[in-house]
Amino acid sequence: MRRKGQHFLVDGAIIDCIVDGAKLSRKDVVLEIGPGTGNLTEALAARAGRVYAVEVDPELAGELEGRFSNVEVICKDVLRLDLPDYNKVVSNLPYQISSKITLRLLQRPFDLAVLMYQREFVKRLTALPGSRAYGRLSINAAYYSSVELLCSVPRTAFKPVPNVDSAVVRLRPNLDRPPVDQGAFEELTRTLFTMRRKKSGKALAALAPGAVELADPAVMEKRPEELTLDEVVGLANALSGALSRTHS
Structure with a gap:
């Protein structure tokens, strides 16, 4: 199954890497963006207190609806959504909106985020001054958070197999950032x-x-x-x- 260019995460070891990295408990309220067929959603629901799963595809959202008692499925474009209250973000993000959604998420309060990106995007996220990849995304990531690589993700972790490599990172808010307008x-x-x-x-x-x-x-x-x-x-x-x- 493939809709809107989606590649669905099917590798259990990578799902474990993501969920373990999020350090979830029943006290946590999780935002998941792009749940797709719900493979990651199922693991999140088993550990978190509540999950908001935001899925733009009505058919995929309908298939997720009612599967898990502590998951609320929101069928909307996340870039146009008034986001619900949460303390953690755990997602295999749709790669085509990675930059826009990351900049938005960084500016909101959160305890921790575990996110999967295209590997080239991670290079931009973690780039240092003087490097070719350094840019607006790098500066915002450094200002609002610390970024840690959790695991590399082979292409075979998805169906259908994509043409790009991926990686999972953990972001923690930067509580010592200098004051700025x-x-x-x-x-x-x-x-x-x-x-x-x-x-x-x-x-x-x-x-x-x-x-x-x-x-x-x-x-x-x-x-x-x-x-x-x-x-x-x-x-x-x-x-x-x-x-x-x-x-x-």
Whole structure:
């Protein structure tokens, strides 16, 4: 069975890796995105107190409905959904929305997340400054969380077999992140990497010319791919300060 480009996880060892990594108890409320045929859902339901399974495909959602007493199936597009309250996210994410949903999840409160991604996506998620894969996703992941690789996933773990390799990671919230205006941080990181070959000061000036006066000149000379997290936070705070002046 394959719908909407889905590849269904069928390898029991990988399911165990995911569920064990989530450290579930009956106190946990879990969000699962893209449950598909419910192989992972079944393992989550056996350990968690409650599971919200968000499935966009009506037929797949219908097949899951009523199978598990502690699972609520939500048949909606997760990107358009007002997400329910949960403390953990455990999912084999639909790869085509990995970036959008990850950025959204990172900005919400959570205790722990165990997520499967395409391996190339994991490289972007964990990339360091100066590397080709470093970008908006890397900065957001570093700001909001710590990322740990749990296991590599062979293509044969899915049916039908995909053309890409996968990996499972565990994310824990970064409780020591430096203070920053969230709106300025989001706007800056989005803009920086649409201008990644230019100096960072160009992106800052494009958003608010007055921010250039408040930012570190040495940092503004760097290209976005060279910036550390602390330097991005500094630029975001300069942007926030400039916008506050404009609106005061």
